[in-house]
Structure formats: C-alpha cells, structure tokens
Amino acid sequence: MQDLSGFQRDLLYVIASLDRPHGLAIKRELERYYGKRINEGRLYPNLDVLVEEDLVRKGQKDRRTNYYELTRTGVDDLLARHEWEATKLENVEEFEGKEAKTQ
Template identity: 70%
Template sequence: MYDLTGFQRDLLYVIAGEEEPHGLAIKEELEEYYEKEIHHGRLYPNLDTLVDKGLVEKGRRDRRTNFYTLTRRGQRELEARREWEAQYVDL
C-alpha cells in the first residue's frame, strides 16, 4: 500500500464501498469527493495499475463495460492501512 498514490488508494476505497462498480460509477464518486472532473486518461491507467499489482480484479459486464472488485490481497491491504491509520487518528 505504501507504494500507491493517494489517488490509487482512493480508488481502492471506492471499489471496496460499492458492489462491482464500473469505471463511470467510480469516476462519479471521485468527482464528487474531489469536487472536480476526473479525466479518463487519469482514471483508467490507475485502475490498470491496481489490477497489475493484484489489488483489484477487472471483470466484463458487456463489450463496453468493465467492473472492478477488490482481490483478497486488496482487502488485506485496505485493512492493514486502516489499522495503521487508527494508530494515529482516533475518530
């Protein structure tokens, strides 16, 4: 997790919080959070990086639509990150 960008970590959180979100749904969630447009040229290469790292799995709904889910490793990495954060932030 330490080698991910903040944007990539945010992608993991959005994917974890939705059930098999497609790229556009992820994009919309992040645009709402960041309060600015997320370009496809930023979104999809970062999703592909997460797939390449084994944190996210990409599936196919139809010829034009992919969906994303966390892998077990991705889930473990998020859990480890939240435990690490909890050492420093008590909300």
C-alpha cells in the same frame, strides 16, 4: 500498498464501497469526493496499476463495460492501511477531547 499514490488508495476505498462498479461509477464517486472533474486519462491507467498489483480484479459486465472489485490481497491491504491510519489518528482524538474541555 505503501507504494500507491493517494489517488490509487482512494480508488481502492471507492471500489470497496460499491458493488462491482464500472469505471464511470468510480469516476462519479471520486468527483463527488474531490469536488472536481476526474480525467478518464488519469482514472483508467491508475485502475490498471491496481489490477497489475493484484489489488483489484477487472471483469467484463458486457461487451463494452468492465467492472472492478477488490481481490483478497486488496481487501487485506486496505484493512491493514485502515488500522495503521487509525493508530495515527489517536492523537487527533485526544486533541479534540482537550479542545472541548477548554471551551
């Protein structure tokens, strides 16, 4: 997980939030978040990396459409990342409390 790019981690979060999304559904969700167009030439190679790392499973919905879902490893790594991020935000929460008191 530590070797993933921010974009790849965002892909994991999007896949986790949707029920077996196809590539274009993932693309649309990321475009909403980023506020700009995501190139398919960037999307699919990064999805392939996540599949190769056993973080995501790729299946076939029909002859033309694949779906993506997190593997057990992907879920575990994403949850561990979430816990780690939460510990790093503790100071931010304290800062916000101090800010509110000074206003």
